[in-house]
Amino acid sequence: MTKACEKWKDQLLEAALTGARPKDLQVHLQSCRDCTTELRDLEALRARQDSMLPLLVKGSQPSTGFRARVLAAAEASGERKLGMRWRSWKLAGAMATAATVLTIGAIWYRATAQKISDDELAAAQKLAEWRAPSDSLLAIPGQEILRTTPKLGESYLNVPMSKVEEE
Ligand SMILES: [Zn+2]
Incomplete structure (x- = not known):
């Protein structure tokens, strides 16, 4: 396609897509082999796309299997x-x-x-009472108080009084 034919490019495409052949384009095509070839190629391309379209539509639907x-x-x-x-x-x-x-x-x-x-x-019995060494890590402070009950007259809160306070 020569440079002079550039301006026909859009019209060639439109002609290929719609089949419209304006008079001036027809005149040009009669004298220009390049544009005729181009138009034929474009039309062939469109025809191929047209033939592929049903396949595409078909492909979008679930196949028989x-x-x-x-x-x-x-x-x-x-x-x-x-x-x-x-x-x-x-x-x-x-x-x-x-x-x-x-x-x-x-x-x-x-x-x-x-x-x-x-x-x-x-x-x-010793075996039954066996505990994992890591059990001590799970022990919480004051667990002994929760496990045992204080005896009468006994307190778990034996805070030694400081002598200074007593005086
Ligand atoms: Zn041309």
């Missing part, structure tokens, strides 16, 4: 949920088994309690 895919995905997630439910059932089963073992252990312990010596019992 969309519904089936969604249903399949929903079913798959449902199965996964079912699997999770199975896992929780398994966990519950394991906990029930552990509870049963504990119960049997307790029965066995009671049955054999007489055979256990005092030393063993003391050791077992």
Whole structure:
């Protein structure tokens, strides 16, 4: 396209889009091969876009297999949920088994309690009373007061009076 044809650019585009052919443009096209080629290219481009438009519109709608895919995905997630439910059932089963073992252990312990010596019992009690070393970190000041009850005539608020005040 020569520089003289620059002014036809907009009209060429409009001609390609709308098909309008003003008289002066028609006259120019008859004498200018460049602009004719340009117009043909633009028209071809528009035609291609026109043919793509239905595809674009179609693409915005769910494809035929969309519904089936969604249903399949929903079913798959449902199965996964079912699997999770199975896992929780398994966990519950394991906990029930552990509870049963504990119960049997307790029965066995009671049955054999007489055979256990005092030393063993003391050791077992010590084990039961075992606290984590970090428990002391959780202790709050004055916890002893909350845990125990003061005996009659006893006070936990034994503030030693200073001799200076007494005098
Ligand atoms: Zn031209």
